[in-house]
Amino acid sequence: MVTAAFYLAAVVGLASAVVAVSHRNPVINVLSLVVTLFCVAVNYALLGAEFLAAAQILVYAGAILVLFLFVVMLLNAPEEQPAAEPRPFQRAAGLALVTVAALGGIVLITGLRGSLPAEGPQGTAQAIGRLLAGPYLFAFEFISLLLLTAMVGALMLVKRKH
Amino acid sequence: MTVPTGHFVILAALLFAVGAAGVLLRRSGISILLGIELMLNAANLALVAFGRQHGQLDAQVFVFFVMAVAASEVAVGLALLVAIFRKNQSIDVDRLNVLRW
Numbered sequence: 001m002v003t004a005a006f007y008l009a010a011v012v013g014l015a016s017a018v019v020a021v022s023h024r025n026p027v028i029n030v031l032s033l034v035v036t037l038f039c040v041a042v043n044y045a046l047l048g049a050e051f052l053a054a055a056q057i058l059v060y061a062g063a064i065l066v067l068f069l070f071v072v073m074l075l076n077a078p079e080e081q082p083a084a085e086p087r088p089f090q091r092a093a094g095l096a097l098v099t100v101a102a103l104g105g106i107v108l109i110t111g112l113r114g115s116l117p118a119e120g121p122q123g124t125a126q127a128i129g130r131l132l133a134g135p136y137l138f139a140f141e142f143i144s145l146l147l148l149t150a151m152v153g154a155l156m157l158v159k160r161k162h
Numbered sequence: 163m164t165v166p167t168g169h170f171v172i173l174a175a176l177l178f179a180v181g182a183a184g185v186l187l188r189r190s191g192i193s194i195l196l197g198i199e200l201m202l203n204a205a206n207l208a209l210v211a212f213g214r215q216h217g218q219l220d221a222q223v224f225v226f227f228v229m230a231v232a233a234s235e236v237a238v239g240l241a242l243l244v245a246i247f248r249k250n251q252s253i254d255v256d257r258l259n260v261l262r263w
Binding site for chain 1: 164165169170172173175176177178179180181182183184186187188190192193195196197199200203206207210211214219220222223225226227229230231232233234235236237238240241242243244245247253
């Protein structure tokens with residue numbers, strides 16, 4: 001059951017990731033990335049990270065991708081045109097990346113095949129909250145400062161100059 | 163019946179490769195940001211998988227921080243795109259060939 005859920009989420013997530021980076025229509029790109037991020041959330045749940053699965057859906061599907069859609073609709077940019085000249089460098093780089101990923105996959109299959117996880121604590125909101133309010137308190141507070149800075153920076157960037 | 167850690171890591175590697183290929187091959191600024199999001203998610207997935215492998219919760223706290231950084235990165239990146247679009251009437255990164263406006 002768990003295995004079936006993992007493979008379903010993996011196949012759907014990979015397929016929609018390919019659509020997300022290859023389709024020419026930006027709205028379709030954003031919407032298929034939503035599907036991929038939901039599949040990643042399913043994977044988090046399978047890994048026992050319940051809090052992260054919820055946060056993934058809230059933060060990514062709820063906030064970031066709505067922001068993306070908003071900007072896509074706001075800019076109303078034309079669809080990307082085919083490149084004027086062929087781009088051998090990028091193609092070679094893409095092929096090299098795929099090869100590296102495949103090699104890594106082979107190494108991992110041979111190396112980590114039978115290794116099953118240690119019995120650890122579940123990533124419930126309570127457990128994560130204890131860590132956030134304990135050893136990681138400074139980083140947690142600093143993240144709020146970062147978000148505030150990003151918000152002010154974004155406002156400054158889009159402000160119309162008079 | 164649990165899924166081995168290696169399978170999650172392979173999925174993360176494939177997602178990362180797809181995202182990196184998107185960043186390298188696309189020219190629309192929005193698609194490049196989407197590729198970056200995909201790569202960040204792949205890294206997060208690998209972190210959670212390795213964290214479970216070692217029975218540690220710290221990895222999930224790091225993923226939480228990465229999510230917050232990704233959110234601020236997207237906000238600033240999209241604001242930059244809006245500013246570029248106002249100036250250029252285009253978000254094609256091939257047409258960004260000036261250093262000052």
